[in-house]
Amino acid sequence: MARTMEKVDVVTVGVGWTGGIVAAECTKAGLKVVGLERGQERGTTDFLHIHDEYRYAIRYELMQNVAKETVTFQNTRKMKALPMRQMGSFLLGEGLGGAGTHWNGWTYRFLPYDFEIKTLTEKKYGKNKVPKDYLLQDWGLTYDDLEPYYDKFEKTAGISGENKNPYGGKRSSEYPTPPMVKTPILERFEKATQKMGMKPYMLPAATISTTYTNPDGSKINGCQYCGYCERFGCEYGAKASPEVTVVPTALKTGNYDLRFNANVVEILKQGNKVTGVKYIDTLSLEEIIQPADAVVLTSYVLNNAKLLMVSKIGEQYDPDTGRGTLGKNYCYQLNAGSTGFFDEQMNVFMGAGALGMTLDDWNGDNFDHSDVNFIHGSGIWITQSGNRPIAKNPVTPDVPSWGPEFKKASIYNFTRTLYVGGQGATMPYKENYMSLDDTYKDAYGLPLLRLTYNFTEQDRNLFKFSNDKTEEIMKEMGAKTVVPENVIEEYDIVPYQTTHNTGGTIMGVDRDKSVVNTYLQHWDADNLFVVGAGNFNHNSGYNPTGTVGALAYRCADGIIKYSKSGGSLV
Amino acid sequence: MSEKEKNISRRDFLKTSGIATGTLIGGGLIGGIIGYGMPKTTKVPDKKTEKTNHNLTSPKGRMFFTKDRDFNILSQATERIFPKDDIGPGAIELGVPYFIDNQLAGNYGSNAREYMQGPFFVGAPTQGYQSSQTRADAYTQGVSMLEKEAQSRYKKSFVDLDGEQMDAILTSFEKGEVKMNGLPSDFFFRMLRAATLQGAYADPIYSGNNNMDGWRMKNFPGNQMSYLNVIDSKEFQKIDPQSLANMEH
Numbered sequence: 078m079a080r081t082m083e084k085v086d087v088v089t090v091g092v093g094w095t096g097g098i099v100a101a102e103c104t105k106a107g108l109k110v111v112g113l114e115r116g117q118e119r120g121t122t123d124f125l126h127i128h129d130e131y132r133y134a135i136r137y138e139l140m141q142n143v144a145k146e147t148v149t150f151q152n153t154r155k156m157k158a159l160p161m162r163q164m165g166s167f168l169l170g171e172g173l174g175g176a177g178t179h180w181n182g183w184t185y186r187f188l189p190y191d192f193e194i195k196t197l198t199e200k201k202y203g204k205n206k207v208p209k210d211y212l213l214q215d216w217g218l219t220y221d222d223l224e225p226y227y228d229k230f231e232k233t234a235g236i237s238g239e240n241k242n243p244y245g246g247k248r249s250s251e252y253p254t255p256p257m258v259k260t261p262i263l264e265r266f267e268k269a270t271q272k273m274g275m276k277p278y279m280l281p282a283a284t285i286s287t288t289y290t291n292p293d294g295s296k297i298n299g300c301q302y303c304g305y306c307e308r309f310g311c312e313y314g315a316k317a318s319p320e321v322t323v324v325p326t327a328l329k330t331g332n333y334d335l336r337f338n339a340n341v342v343e344i345l346k347q348g349n350k351v352t353g354v355k356y357i358d359t360l361s362l363e364e365i366i367q368p369a370d371a372v373v374l375t376s377y378v379l380n381n382a383k384l385l386m387v388s389k390i391g392e393q394y395d396p397d398t399g400r401g402t403l404g405k406n407y408c409y410q411l412n413a414g415s416t417g418f419f420d421e422q423m424n425v426f427m428g429a430g431a432l433g434m435t436l437d438d439w440n441g442d443n444f445d446h447s448d449v450n451f452i453h454g455s456g457i458w459i460t461q462s463g464n465r466p467i468a469k470n471p472v473t474p475d476v477p478s479w480g481p482e483f484k485k486a487s488i489y490n491f492t493r494t495l496y497v498g499g500q501g502a503t504m505p506y507k508e509n510y511m512s513l514d515d516t517y518k519d520a521y522g523l524p525l526l527r528l529t530y531n532f533t534e535q536d537r538n539l540f541k542f543s544n545d546k547t548e549e550i551m552k553e554m555g556a557k558t559v560v561p562e563n564v565i566e567e568y569d570i571v572p573y574q575t576t577h578n579t580g581g582t583i584m585g586v587d588r589d590k591s592v593v594n595t596y597l598q599h600w601d602a603d604n605l606f607v608v609g610a611g612n613f614n615h616n617s618g619y620n621p622t623g624t625v626g627a628l629a630y631r632c633a634d635g636i637i638k639y640s641k642s643g644g645s646l647v
Numbered sequence: 648m649s650e651k652e653k654n655i656s657r658r659d660f661l662k663t664s665g666i667a668t669g670t671l672i673g674g675g676l677i678g679g680i681i682g683y684g685m686p687k688t689t690k691v692p693d694k695k696t697e698k699t700n701h702n703l704t705s706p707k708g709r710m711f712f713t714k715d716r717d718f719n720i721l722s723q724a725t726e727r728i729f730p731k732d733d734i735g736p737g738a739i740e741l742g743v744p745y746f747i748d749n750q751l752a753g754n755y756g757s758n759a760r761e762y763m764q765g766p767f768f769v770g771a772p773t774q775g776y777q778s779s780q781t782r783a784d785a786y787t788q789g790v791s792m793l794e795k796e797a798q799s800r801y802k803k804s805f806v807d808l809d810g811e812q813m814d815a816i817l818t819s820f821e822k823g824e825v826k827m828n829g830l831p832s833d834f835f836f837r838m839l840r841a842a843t844l845q846g847a848y849a850d851p852i853y854s855g856n857n858n859m860d861g862w863r864m865k866n867f868p869g870n871q872m873s874y875l876n877v878i879d880s881k882e883f884q885k886i887d888p889q890s891l892a893n894m895e896h
C-alpha cells in the first residue's frame with residue numbers, strides 16, 4: 078500500500094528550468110509547492126573538480142542514468158523499435174537543475190513567424206507550399222503575447238546580449254547584461270559575414286558577462302571563460318541555471334519542499350480532475366502518493382509525454398487516422414556546418430558555452446522562399462566554447478581515422494580549426510511521433526517511451542541549403558581547407574546531435590489539435606499543466622530554452638490564476 | 648617573487664571566493680576577486696610538472712586483465728592506433744593500456760549506466776549498440792580474436808607481428824570483416840579507438856596521459872581556473888598544463 082503525504086497546492090514532476098520557474102513563481106504567490114526530482118541534490122559546491130572531460134563530457138556523469146530509463150527508437154513504423162542503450166543523439170538531464178545545470182546557455186527568442194507559421198506561410202506562398210503530410214499549425218499565441226514572459230526569463234537568468242538583430246521581434250527592454258567579450262575568433266566571423274552582407278550579432282548568453290543580481294535577489298557571477306561549460310556544471314555560479322536562480326528563490330519563501338530520489342510513475346486522475354501523483358522512492362522503492370490541487374509536468378519533453386501516456390490522460394496520436402494529439406508533432410533539429418582548417422594557432426581551448434556570434438539572415442522567413450523547396454531556415458553561428466582534446470580531433474577527409482598520419486594531423490589541427498554551424502528548423506511530419514513501447518520497460522516496470530523519427534524531404538533540402546551557407550562563410554573567413562558536413566540521410570540515434578527534442582504535448586487553441594491550451598493547461602483536466610519544449614508545434618532554427626523559460630513563466634501565471642478562480646483559463 | 652608565487656593557486660582562489668566552503672549562496676566575493684593575481688599572459692615553457700604524492704605512492708596497476716599476453720596485445724593495438732613519433736609519446740608510453748584496463752574494471756566495463764535489459768535483437772545501424780555483452784565481455788573477446796587472427800594469418804602471436812601486419816588485422820576489424828560472437832568487429836574497433844584517445848587525453852588521474860604529455864602535444868592546458876584575462880588575446884597562449892591531481896593536497 079502506498080503511503081499518502083499531506084496535500085499541497087502544487088506538485089511539480091522534475092526540477093529543471095521549468096520546474097524551478099513554476100516553483101519560484103507559485104511559492105512567491107504564497108502557494109505551497111512540492112518539487113519531486115528523481116535525481117540528487119547538487120549545486121555550485123559540487124563542481125569544484127568539474128574540469129574533467131572524461132568523467133563529465135564523455136561518460137555523462139551529470140546526466141540521466143539510462144540503465145534505469147531510456148527510450149526506444151525506430152526510423153519508421155515498419156521497423157522494430159529498439160532501446161537506446163547508450164546515450165547519444167541527445168543528453169537527458171537528471172538531478173537538481175536538470176539539463177539546465179550542464180547546458181550551453183544560448184538563450185534565444187523564437188521569431189514572430191514561428192508562432193503563426195501556418196497562417197503566415199500560406200498567406201505568402203499559398204496553400205500548396207507545404208505538402209499536407211507536414212502537420213504545420215499556429216501555436217495559438219503570438220510573439221507579442223509571449224514577449225513579457227521572454228523578458229522575465231531573460232531578467233531571471235541575466236542574459237548577456239546586444240539588441241542588434243534586425244530580424245528579431247520587438248523587445249520591451251535591453252538585455253540585462255552587456256554581451257560577452259568579442260574575441261579575435263568572433264571578429265573574424267563578424268568581418269566575413271558583414272562583408273557578405275549578413276547581420277551578425279553577439280549570441281545571447283546565459284554564461285553571463287558580468288556579475289548580476291536578478292529581480293528575485295539571486296546573484297549570478299561573471300563568467301571566467303574556463304572552457305568546461307557544456308556538459309559541466311559551473312564551479313563559479315556564473316552560468317545561469319536553476320540551482321543558482323529560481324530554486325533558491327523558491328526555497329527562501331519557506332513554501333518549497335524539494336524531494337530527491339523521487340521518481341514519479343503516475344498522474345492520479347478522478348473524473349475531470351487530477352488528484353496528485355504517485356512516486357517511488359528510488360532508494361527504498363517505497364510507493365508514495367503526493368496529493369495536490371494542481372499537478373505540473375516539468376519532467377522534459379520525453380517524460381512529460383510518457384507520464385500522460387502511462388496515466389492514460391489524453392488521446393494517443395495515430396498516424397493512420399490522424400486522430401489523437403498526444404505524442405504528435407515530435408520534432409528535432411538539423412546540424413549543418415563546416416569545419417575550416419587554418420595555418421595559425423588560435424586560443425580555441427578557452428571560451429564559454431555561449432561565447433559566440435550568430436545571424437538570422439537565413440532563418441525563419443527572413444529570406445524569400447518562393448524558389449526553394451523548403452520553408453523556414455537555420456540560425457548560423459560560430460562559438461568559442463572551449464575545445465577539449467578527447468572530443469576534438471579534426472582531420473580532413475583524406476586522413477585515415479587512426480595511426481601515425483591521424484595522430485600528426487589531429488594534433489596539428491586541434492588549435493587550427495574553426496567551425497561555423499547552421500541550426501536548422503524541423504517541421505512536424507505525419508510519421509514522426511511518440512508513443513509507448515510494447516516490449517521494453519524501465520526500472521519501475523513502466524513501458525519505455527518510443528520515438529518514431531526520421532528526417533524528411535523538407536529537412537534534407539533545408540540542410541543542404543544551410544550547409545552551403547556555412548561553407549561560403551568559412552571560405553570567406555580565410556580557411557585554407559573547408560570541409561562541410563556530410564548530407565543527412567536517415568536520422569541516427571548514435572552520434573550526439575542536439576538536446577533540442579520538441580513536440581508531443583503541443584499547445585493550441587483547438588482541443589482537437591493540441592494537448593494543452595495557451596496556458597499549458599491540459600484540455601482534459603484543468604488542474605493539470607504540462608510545460609516544456611513539448612509544447613512546441615514545430616522546432617525553430619534556435620535553441621529552445623529561451624522559449625521554454627517564457628512558456629514556464631506563462632504557465633506559472635496560469636497556475637496562480639487557476640488557484641484563485643479555478644476552471645479553464647481560456 | 649617568482650611568477651608562481653604571485654599567482655594565487657586554484658585552491659586559494661576557491662577558498663577565498665567562498666565556493667569551496669559553500670558560503671557562495673546569496674553571497675558573492677567572486678565578482679571582486681576575479682582577475683586578481685592572474686597573469687595577463689601565462690608562459691611556462693618547460694616540461695616540469697608539479698609533483699604530487701600520488702605519483703610516488705600510487706603506481707599504475709592492472710585491475711582487469713589477468714593474463715600478460717592479453718594486456719600486451721591490447722597495448723600493441725593501442726600503440727598502432729596512437730603511435731609514438733617525433734611529436735611525442737604513443738599510447739603505451741602515455742599509459743593508455745592501464746587506462747583501458749582500469750576502466751574495464753569499473754562502470755565503463757560493466758555498462759553500469761547503460762540500458763542492458765533484453766530482449767536483444769540485431770538492429771539497424773541507426774539504432775546503435777544492441778548486444779547483450781558488456782564492454783568487459785567485448786574486450787575480452789576482442790583481444791582473443793586479435794590473437795586468433797594473428798595465429799591464423801601469420802602463425803605468430805599478435806605481439807610478435809610487425810606493424811604492418813598488426814595494421815592489416817586492425818583494418819579488418821575496422822571494416823567489420825572479422826566474425827566475432829554476438830558482436831560486430833567494427834563495433835569493437837570503434838570502441839578501442841575511442842578508448843585509446845580517451846586514455847591519451849583524459850586527466851592523468853585516470854592512469855593515462857602520463858605526465859600530461861597527451862595535453863602537451865596538443866597545446867591543451869588541462870584544468871585552468873580562468874582565462875578571463877587572456878580571452879581577448881590575439882596571440883596564441885602556450886600554457887603549462889595542470890591536472891586535477893594538483894587540487895588534491
Ligand SMILES: Cc1cc2nc3c(=O)[nH]c(=O)nc-3n(C[C@H](O)[C@H](O)[C@H](O)COP(=O)(O)OP(=O)(O)OC[C@H]3O[C@@H](n4cnc5c(N)ncnc54)[C@H](O)[C@@H]3O)c2cc1C
Pocket residue numbers: 090091092093094095096113114115116167168169170171172173174175176177178179180181182183184185307308339340341342375376377378380576577608609610620621622623625
Ligand atoms: C548538453 C546540452 C546543452 C544544451 N545547450 C542549450 C543551449 O545552449 N541553449 C538552449 O536553449 N538549450 C540548451 N539545452 C537544452 C536545455 O538544457 C533544455 O531545454 C532545458 O534544460 C529543459 O528544461 P526542462 O525543465 O524542460 O527539463 P530538464 O532540465 O530536463 O528537467 C527535467 C527534470 O525532470 C526530472 N524527471 C524526469 N522524469 C522524472 C520523473 N518521472 N520523476 C521525477 N523527476 C523526473 C529529471 O531528472 C530532470 O531533472 C542543452 C541541453 C544539453 C543536454
Ligand code: SF4
Pocket residue numbers: 283284285299300301302303304305306307309310311312313314315316428429430
Ligand atoms: S565558461 Fe563561464 S559559465 Fe561556463 S562553466 Fe566556465 S565560468 Fe562557468
